[in-house]
Amino acid sequence: MTTSIQIILNGQSVTVDAPENTPLLYVLRNDLEHKGTRFGCGSGNCGACTVIVDGQAMQSCDMQLWAATGKEVITAEGLASDPIGQLVQKAFIDEQAAQCGYCINGILLSVTALLKKNPQPTQEVLMESLNRHLCRCGTHVRILRAIDSVIQQLNEKKAA
Numbered sequence: 001m002t003t004s005i006q007i008i009l010n011g012q013s014v015t016v017d018a019p020e021n022t023p024l025l026y027v028l029r030n031d032l033e034h035k036g037t038r039f040g041c042g043s044g045n046c047g048a049c050t051v052i053v054d055g056q057a058m059q060s061c062d063m064q065l066w067a068a069t070g071k072e073v074i075t076a077e078g079l080a081s082d083p084i085g086q087l088v089q090k091a092f093i094d095e096q097a098a099q100c101g102y103c104i105n106g107i108l109l110s111v112t113a114l115l116k117k118n119p120q121p122t123q124e125v126l127m128e129s130l131n132r133h134l135c136r137c138g139t140h141v142r143i144l145r146a147i148d149s150v151i152q153q154l155n156e157k158k159a160a
């Protein structure tokens, strides 16, 4: 049965008419045209579909629409409006951390969610958040270098 569900998408209130058990990923891509949210495995195992929901990195293929009701959802399209999202995006570009790029949007969102909560994560915490992401191109070293550079910039800002 189709239901009207409202979410806050990248700061804008939007209403979606869809069955409430539709995966959030499908709604974002197909109904709301936010194609930056990638469809990878579709089963919660690759992290490509990660978005931020109320501050938490979530795999949108594994989340039904009803669970996002009234919540703030940030997708890759919204990263540029977030101060930490901007830093993360720039660092990934500076380090040329993407090869095919398919996994990268999900990683950008996980890293942004993490650094917004904890700007100085331990290696263990960082690895735990990245553990949910697969990158078949193997750009892991560049990805880590980009993240280190953001953490360093955040530390410098804090010290200034």
Ligand code: FES
Residues within 6 Å of the ligand: 038, 039, 040, 041, 042, 043, 044, 045, 046, 047, 048, 049, 050, 059, 060, 061, 062
């Ligand atoms: S597409 Fe959602 S975890 Fe792979």
Ligand code: FES
Residues within 6 Å of the ligand: 097, 098, 099, 100, 101, 102, 103, 104, 134, 135, 136, 137, 138, 139
């Ligand atoms: S850059 Fe291609 S899958 Fe990660």
